[in-house]
Amino acid sequence: MDPVPPQSNDFERLQRLLALKRHESPPPGFFNRFPDQVRARITQADLVPESWWQRWLAAVSVKPAWATAYAVVASLLVIGGVWLAKTSPADGGPQLANSPAQSGATNPPGALLASNAPPPGLFNTPSLPVQPAEFKR
């Protein structure tokens, strides 16, 4: 049922008061220039069509449900990525050796070498005695 329209003087005054807003007008000449401004924007839009991401942003801003869906999917991807990164080394996949020394001593067969360093003993250089630095007074 429709609400009963109020007939009080206050409501009539309110309507007359609001009707005064009809007299608010933009700066002089605004409506003379307006069609040309619209035409210029149409020409510009024809010359430079919106890119896919601008259309995407517009769609997101128009439909909050889409924005929420995108946010949920992005969050799930991040969480999934973090979870995979934490769980994958313990799954028994190929393991990386950190150094050649480790690879020779403890790596199980099939372990991959993750360094370009030569195998131990190939390019042995004589070790030089290290002298501590001295400060002359």
Place this chain on the structure above:
Amino acid sequence: MPAASEAPAQPDDITLVRQAQDGDAAAFDELVRRYQRQIYGVIYHMTSHHEDASDLAQEAFVKAWQALKSFKGDSSFFTWIYRIAVNRTLNHLKTRKFRESKHRFSINDLDAEAENHPDMVALVAHNTPRRDLALVELQERLNEAMAQLSENHRLVVTLHDIQGLPHEAIAHIMNCNTATVRTRLFYARQQLQGILSDYLK
């Protein structure tokens, strides 16, 4: 015999729309000229911001031009362009918080007719020495009161009480039934009555 000075009949909206759909830019310009005041008006009264209203009104007409091929004539062009403008304005208001306008119209922006309007004169006549100030204050109070309404309530007040559209047209524009329009109008007026009580005594 028709008088020689009689102006040629203006083509109706649907004729102009068909011409514009065929690529006649001049026909579309005529539609812009025909509805620019109403479209600017509804956006301005929703945002209370001249620059935003100008920008959004231009956007609405650009979108209308781009979507003109899809206009089948199920509703009038007037209703269709109003819907585009109203939807863009509501999106604008949702994405950007309603800000206090730094570019409020000064008394110079009220047209001369308004200053001599009997209601306006009656409202501020007793403040004759400070009449201009009273007019500006009234204008600001009206805009502030409008800003306190929800977007849907502000829209029905704008379309009905300011722009004078009938309930049925507003229902088409807002995509709801006339009972909803009447209900929103009722509660919006109640709220405005409370906010503007000083001016209504």
